[in-house]
Amino acid sequence: MKAAIFRQAGQPLEIEEITLSNPGHNEVLVEVAATGLCHTDLHFMDGHLPVPAPAVLGHETAGIVRAVGAGVSYLQPGDHVIGCLSAFCGSCHQCLSGHPSICEDQASINRDDKEEPRLMQAGSSVQQFMNLSAFADHMLVHEHALAKIDKAMPLDKAALIGCGVTTGIGAVMRTAKVELGSSVVVIGCGAVGLNAVQGARMAGALNIIAIDINADRLAMAKKFGATHVINSKTASPVDQVIQITLGKGAEYAFEAVGSPQLARDAFMMLRKNGTLVLIGLMSQDAEVSLPFMQFIAERRVMGCDMGSNQFRTDMQRLVAFYLDGRLNLDDMLTGRIPLHQINDGFDDMRKGQGIRTIIDFSIG
Known part of the structure; x- marks a missing residue:
């Protein structure tokens, strides 16, 4: 073979x-x-x-x-x-x-x-x-x-569920357990980030803020459910998120690039009692530096291994969502x-x- x-x-x-x-x-x-x-x-x-x-x-x-x-x-x-x-x-x-x-x-x-x-x-x-x-x-x-x-599922689209979709949606649904009406930030609009965006949409988030330096990917994020997009080449993403959330910060932030600096930025976007989920892979020797005083207000940082999935059931549900028109894989x-x-x-x-x-x- x-x-x-x-x-x-x-x-x-x-x-x-x-x-x-x-x-x-x-x-x-x-x-x-x-x-x-x-x-x-x-x-x-x-x-x-x-x-x-x-x-x-x-x-x-x-x-x-x-x-x-x-x-x-x-x-x-x-x-x-x-x-x-x-x-x-x-x-x-x-x-x-x-x-x-x-x-x-x-x-x-x-x-x-x-x-x-x-x-x-x-x-x-x-x-x-x-x-x-x-x-x-x-x-x-x-x-x-x-x-x-289900054999009705096209296998080319099914393949996408095997990592990027399960990881992004699972990070929202299973790892963070995003609550209805929350504000969510997603940094990085590749496959995993876009699925975190649509996971936040499916979870009923109120504000879904997508951040990237690629204008085409930000346009794509809107198709997946982003209510706001920020091009971090042209604007301070931390300041913009604080402004969008009326000075409070977001309840949840997802770093889907794998950058220590972006992880720090995401942490600084959090509201009190907010949660940062690190999805993007970093090198083995990478370290993330975060200011201690922000933790006093009960902000949390979580790792994420493939969206904390239970894949034998999760993947069947994602297939059903696609066949029902509620999961965007085509784009x-x-x-x-x-x-x-x-x-x-x-x-x-x-x-x-x-x-x-x-x-x-x-x-x-």
Whole structure:
């Protein structure tokens, strides 16, 4: 099968042939229909975060089950599925207490060193990325990395739910639990930020303030539900947010870029008792400096791991919202390319072009 191989940070991905093992216990073979190009993949490609090489990246994906191994009862061949990087063991403290996105024993769903690797090339192991490795035309994964969905859902749109949509909406709905009538700030209007915007709309926020330096993305934020937009190239975002909220600040702020300075700015936009959720990935050594006196008024800072999702149920609900016309995915999908153009797609991402490009495995 063909896959885009990561071999070294800062270098293009290489399109090569690899082989998959046969499905083992609790494993599923999926024919990949579409995989989104996500900024998370780019962080690893550019060396901001480490990953062993060689590896097959890619994690925002959807496809069709083609075979299942022994012990699989949740899925059968022909099922349509979305992949999820927050695969779960199902038996640790976090899983059993309703927090599978921060599973404490995710390693238990991997093959051990005595077993044949799931991914191989010329007899050597290829690293599986985030339990998926979706920059390939097939995946061999544990069934706990998949969510079964309605076959009426277009798989190119379903792929988007696998990361950007679930993360952005989940950050609002599950991590922060935004309350009706609140003021919400979202810094960064890429795929995750736009979904935080529409998550705030779906949650009934009163003021939804989108901040970016890209005028096209700010225009897109209005389509997703922003009531106010701020171009931080031309205006002080902190001052503007305070003004829009009549001097009080916002109840919730979401930093969806991954910048310590923007995280600080977002914190300074908060109302007393407000909550900042850090969604954007930062490098391992990044530190965020915040003024202590602001904490006295009970302001909070929260991390966010893929929107605190419960993906087996959350993704089915998001699919239903899309099919019902309440979730905007069509405007998110701004490009589709064949696998061999994957590096061009990431070059466009570096330039800030488009919202979400997918690898469409039905073309070229």
